[in-house]
Amino acid sequence: MNGEKLTLMAALVATVLCGLVIYLERAxxxxxxxxxxxxxxIRFIERYIPPMVMSALLFYCLKDxxxxxxxxxxxxxxxxxxxxxxxLLKRNFLMSVFGGTLIYMILIKFM
Numbered sequence: 258m259n260g261e262k263l264t265l266m267a268a269l270v271a272t273v274l275c276g277l278v279i280y281l282e283r284a285x286x287x288x289x290x291x292x293x294x295x296x297x298x299i300r301f302i303e304r305y306i307p308p309m310v311m312s313a314l315l316f317y318c319l320k321d322x323x324x325x326x327x328x329x330x331x332x333x334x335x336x337x338x339x340x341x342x343x344x345l346l347k348r349n350f351l352m353s354v355f356g357g358t359l360i361y362m363i364l365i366k367f368m
Contacts (some may be wrong), residue, residue, distance in 0.1 A: 331368065332368055
């Protein structure tokens with residue numbers, strides 16, 4: 258921007274346009290699929306992508322664990338176990354991921 262200041266009108270126009278784009282982006286699926294069943298590809302994505310993403314995150318989180326000291330792998334093992342148990346009991350991705358992350362952060366702080 259080379260030191261140029263944004264005018265009030267330009268800032269308002271940019272804000273309104275950004276809000277409009279976000280609104281339309283979120284309304285698009287409802288407008289597109291409200292009167293008919295979604296295509297097979299959309300049903301496939303909504304069914305299989307969340308577990309695939311969770312599996313990728315699991316492998317990414319566990320890739321650098323060293324099994325030479327219990328201080329390295331024990332917090333991860335406990336947090337992953339907690340996450341799996343909470344997910345199996347509650348079937349809630351957010352609760353299990355945030356709970357496992359919280360447990361892990363507490364364990365690495367105090368172990």
